[in-house]
Structure formats: structure tokens, C-alpha cells
């Protein structure tokens with residue numbers, strides 16, 4: 311007897327690639343299963359039953375059929391179509407594209423559940439699509455928080471090596487943040503204190519402080535965030551089986567809700583600093 315496995319999940323489309331004449335492979339970060347690649351048949355036909363629902367940035371509720379190699383999307387319902395609002399503004403589009411690429415790099419292993427990364431992704435795309443927040447600040451906030459989820463939270467107050475409480479002035483990318491007078495080596499960088507304060511504000515969701523920062527602080531903080539992420543990704547991916555495998559179990563009171571309202575409930579209580587509030 312052949313067993314047929316159909317399952318549901320919600321996810322954000324990260325990437326879409328062609329497969330043959332009419333089909334596509336869709337890469338998604340899903341709520342339950344982590345990053346999944348699935349085949350969407352007939353997407354490129356004019357009258358596809360998926361319409362434009364399976365495009366990058368789309369947040370969809372999916373029904374999938376578990377195939378031998380790749381799963382097959384049998385149904386897709388839009389939860390949030392972030393794509394049109396994001397694509398209408400170039401700086402939002404580039405920030406959102408960098409976010410999707412980072413998610414792919416942080417989830418090099420398929421099917422490693424990463425619920426918190428999924429929630430973070432949905433909430434930053436929502437902020438990019440639906441608020442006037444500065445796209446570059448949203449991108450940096452996402453990068454700092456995704457590093458924390460991966461176990462790479464930068465040391466922005468205490469010493470990265472010995473934990474000595476700050477304030478400290480020296481900052482080292484390979485050490486992962488600030489260094490005290492005892493731990494720092496000669497020639498280590500000394501970023502502007504405002505840039506470190508901005509990174510702290512982005513990490514904690516302190517938007518009034520973040521938005522009060524000036525252009526030079528923002529550029530310096532962006533450079534540090536990008537360098538930290540790059541350093542960790544290049545060295546850390548193999549040990550990354552991240553993020554929060556333990557937290558994927560659904561709370562009992564959410565069982566039986568339709569997936570979309572479950573999303574809303576879980577998001578409402580997720581222990582993540584808001585991008586919007």
C-alpha cells in the first residue's frame with residue numbers, strides 16, 4: 311500500500327526557480343518545518359491556480375504533498391501579500407531582498423525547524439510593507455536579531471570575552487563585540503559610542519532611540535552588523551543547527567485553530583521585540 315502524506319504549513323517564499331516549461335521550485339521558510347523546497351506545478355501558465363501567490367516575500371498558508379524528493383504544493387492561500395508594497399519602493403525592495411538572502415544563508419540545512427526566525431521574518435516583512443520605518447534600520451534590526459537567534463548575539467554592553475560590565479570602547483568582529491581594557495588587543499577598532507548604542511536599540515526594539523540616530527551612526531552600525539554577520543556565517547554555519555528546535559511544539563490552546571489565526575496568536579505572544587510597536 312502506498313501511503314500518501316499531505317500536510318499543511320505556513321511559510322514565506324524566499325526564492326522561486328524555474329523547473330521545466332511550466333513548473334517552479336519554491337523555497338520557503340515555513341513555520342513548522344524550517345526551510346523547505348517544494349514544486350509548484352503549472353505556476354508559469356497564464357491560468358495557474360496559484361496565481362501570483364507563490365512569489366518572493368509572499369506569506370502563504372500551504373497544503374503540500376510529501377514527494378519522494380521534493381514536496382509538491384497542492385494549495386496556496388495568501389496570508390499576507392507583502393510583495394507588491396515592498397516592490398513599489400526600491401530601498402524597501404533591496405532591504406527585503408537582503409533579508410531573504412540572509413534567511414537562506416542561516417538555514418543552510420533544510421527542514422531544521424526555526425520558528426523564531428520565521429516569526430522574525432514575517433514581522434520584519436510586515437514592517438517593511440506596512441509601516442514608514444526606515445528600511446535600512448529594519449534590515450539591521452533583523453540582522454542583529456537573527457544573529458541572536460543563531461546564538462551569535464553581539465556583546466554590546468559587557469565584554470565579549472570575560473563578561474566584564476561596560477561601558478567599553480574597543481570592538482572586535484572576531485570576538486563578537488565590545489572588549490574590556492584587559493581583553494582588548496592593540497589596534498582594535500573603537501567605533502563611535504552612538505553606533506553601539508544604535509545596535510543596542512535595534513536589538514531591543516527601542517525604535518524611538520534608533521530613529522533618533524543620525525546618518526553617520528547608522529552607516530557605522532550597518533557596517534559593524536554586516537561584518538559580524540559575515541564573520542559568523544563564514545565560520546559558523548556548520549555548527550548552526552540553530553535556532554530553537556525545542557520551541558516548535560504548539561501550545562495546547564492553539565490546537566484546532568485555522569493556521570492563519572494560529573499565526574496571529576502565536577505572533578502576538580512571541581517573545582520578540584516588535585518591529586512595529
Ligand SMILES: [Zn+2]
Pocket residue numbers: 469470471472473474489490491492493494
Ligand atoms: Zn574582558
